Amino acid sequence: MSKTLQAVRGMNDILPQDAALWECFEDTIRAWLHSYGYTQIRTPIVESTDLFVRSIGEVTDIVEKEMYSFEDRLNGERLTLRPEGTASCVRAVVEHNLLYNAPQRLWYMGAMFRHERPQKGRYRQFHQVGVESLGFEGPDMDAEHILMTARLWKLLGLQDVALEINTLGSAEARQQYRNRLIAYFEQHGGALDEDAKRRLHTNPLRILDSKNPAMQTLIEAAPKLMDDLDDFSRQHFESLQATLTQAGIKYRINPRLVRGLDYYNATVFEWVTTKLGAQGTVCAGGRYDSLIEQIGGKPAPACGFAMGIERLLALMQEQQFVPPTLAADAYLVHAGDAAGELAPKIAETLRDTGLSVVLHCGGGSFKSQMKKADVSGARFAVILGDEEVAAGEASVKPLRDGGEQRRFKLDKIAEVLSA
Ligand code: ATP
Ligand code: MG
DSSP states (O other), X not given: OOOOOOOOTTBOOOOGGGHHHHHHHHHHXXXXXXXXXXXXXXXXSXXXXXXXXHHHOXXXXXXXXXXXXXXXXXXXXXXXXXXXXXXXXXXXXXXXXTTXXXXXXXXXEEEEEOOOOOBTTBOSEEEEEEEEEESOOSHHHHHHHHHHHHHHHHHTTOOOOEEEEEEOOOHHHHHHHHHHHHHHHHHTGGGOOHHHHHHTTTOGGGXXXXXXGGGHHHHHTSOOGGGGOOHHHHHHHHHHHHHHHHTTOOOEEOTTOOOSSTTOEEEEEEEEOSTTTTOOEEEEEEEOTTHHXXXXXXXXXXXXXXXXXHHHHHHHHHTTOOOOOOOOSEEEEEOSHHHHHHXXXXXXXXXXXXXXXXXXXXXXXXXXXXXXHHHHTOSEEEEEOHXXXXXXXXXXXXXXXXXXXXXXXXGGHHHHHHO
């Protein structure tokens, strides 16, 4: 016998029992983004490998070891399944010249792919909602992103997510900081792990992002970028903090927060929870003022953030969030030839009025049909037998809150179900 086929490790099926939660989440997301004036952009799942190498950075976890890359069999092009959404979004904006006349507030939602070790909250195919604001220079936009995420937690019923912010300064400030950091880590060369040794001269800031517990004491004591900050970044950061304080948003400045992607400068932030174990970051973002130019566009400032949907849903479930049911209003049961012929038309008439109706298919006894109606979770069974058909009527039986089965004229059924 051949081996049963299974999904690829770290890539999950989203089963019908979880559909209500996903759909409720997605509906909330759309309404929330709409209320801030953001429009959706959809980009391909596959892009040229070069796009991610150039934007995320060569010496990062994603580019060094997490990308699903392959050669197009027909023309040898190097391609990659997108590991994140910002690079594609910026590529599309530049390619289609969307910044020609106006800044853009954009969002996307979809699957991302990273070859990581699968564990709770960390998968190889996962889903993100991302927001990118392109062409905005001031800290008012950074603040908008943080305020809107704070509102989203309320909409999703989430507690226990805390905001951490930091600033990465300008490229020049980071260059100076880099040198100080290299000097510091060189002094402690013996305590560095393999990753850190490799990155010491190529990308020492990445060492601060290390997940290795053995490295944390060393990282804690490292010099802080805050001491090398340029005037623009300092003012930007102070103004952002003033706005957050005005709006009543609590935050903690975390000088170790550097983010795992190279394109960030100035503001970076993360929303973290302690309720999900090691995978506690549910949302992360920041400013990336040089990325548009790096990808070949006319220089323009930008900032954005992305959220891990699986982690947010896990947190919603952890906090007993109950999504509204997806069950239909009615399950239409029918017995006899005449009823069977009429039933599809009755179902359509009910749907014309906006009701959701599951039409029983596949025959079976009246009793077994009623069982299926019950299991479906529908509010009512609408019952059509030969006797009802002859009288131009149908019976309505409430399935959830008790109540008598009663007969009504066919043209009254919709009204009864909607009442
Ligand atoms: P982490 O530090 O957890 O690896 P990251 O810095 O690599 O996260 P980003 O690239 O900033 O993550 O992605 C934004 C968000 O997407 C993360 O905060 C997280 O919620 C989610 N995310 C990232 N990688 C995964 C993954 N492999 N599985 C599930 N969610 C993920
Ligand atoms: Mg990661």
